[in-house]
Amino acid sequence: MDSVAVTEIGQFDAGLQELFCDYVPQVFRRADFRRWRAWGEWNDAYRAFALLEAGRVVANASVMRMRLLLEGREVTAYQLGAVGCLPSHRGRGLARVVMNAALDGCGEAPVLLFANPKVRQFYPRFGFQPQMQTLFSASYEAVPEGPPAPTLSLEEVAVRAGLTMLSSEGLPSTERFGARGYGAVASWPVANGFARPLRQLGTDAWTFAGVEGETLYLDDVFAREPFDLRAWIPRLIDRPIRSIRFGFTPERYWPCAVEAGEDMEADLFVRNLRLSPEAHRFPIMAHT
Incomplete structure (x- = not known):
């Protein structure tokens, strides 16, 4: 089966991208790449x-090149995503073929992926090891005050360019286990309607944030320079809150945050990658 030809689909392969976009929602029911692709x-x-049969993608494994941060040191790595096979073609080893092709494309570089808990047994066959991710929270009481922080729309070209710039050139939300330059990754959940609103904190600081119950969820922060995040909390909320949950390791913006259990929503697997023994959470907006 490994002798089957795998097709690599890149930035300028418009026709093949269309076939890929047809494939994705057949395997991942709530996912779509069309809007994200239309945004450029x-x-x-x-x-x-991808594996193509009869003019359609039947199996796929994608890789996103990442500027990974490990204890402040930047390394080139890859993150896998959209790994799967059409239901009608399962049981033929096709997922193994595309996985091997994708990993060959990564060489000896570190690789990570976030997987559905239902496939925990699949990735260790390719040299991946599971790694725990920690939830971080803080008790913090606040009430709305001042004008609400503006909401930004990634439908606007200038906003997408701003997110790309802040992600690439600004401060990463965490350096313990984080990334830089992942604006195109962060825009994907927005394009699919999965993300919390993007709010503007001053001129060059943005955050994906939203309130649920009495908790403010801060999923990620993109900023050019250090700033006082606490001062903006009253302008990010529309009701009183009693706690904050962070979608990243908040050592820069909230060093007194506490560990609040294990992140059970997605399983992290790593290959050729040694992580800090300290508790950490890879920014959820950097997940592919």
Whole structure:
């Protein structure tokens, strides 16, 4: 089966991208790449390794090149996503073929992926090891005060460019286990309607944030320079809150945050990658 030809789909392969976009919702019911692609976010960092039969993609494993941060040190790495096979073609080893092709494309670089808990047994066959991710929270009481922080729309080209710039050139939300330059990754859940609103904190600081119950969820922070996040909390909420949950390791913005259990929503697997023994959470807006 490994002799089957795998097709690499890149930034400028418009026709093949259409076939890829047809494939995705057949395997991942709530996912779609069309809007993200229409925004021009499929760049040279994203490659899909696909098996084609009868003019359609039947199996795929994609890789996103990442500027990974490990204890403040930047390394080139890859994150896998959209790994799967059409239900009608399962049981033929096709997922193994595209996985091997994708990993060959990564070489000896570190690789990570976030997987559905239902497939925990699949990825260790390719040299991946599971890694725990920690939830972080803080008790913090606040009430709305001042004008609400403006909401930004990634439908606007200038906003997408701003997110790309802040992600690439600004401060990462965490350096313990984080990334830089992942604006095109962060825009994907927005394009699919999965993300919390993007709010503007001053001129060059943005956050994906939203309130649920009495908790403010801060999923990620993109900023050019250090700033006082606490001062903006009253302008991010529309009702009183008693706690904050962070979608990243908040050592920069909230060093007194506490560990609040294990993140059970997605399983992290790593290959050729040694992580800090300290508790950490890879920013959820950097998940592919």
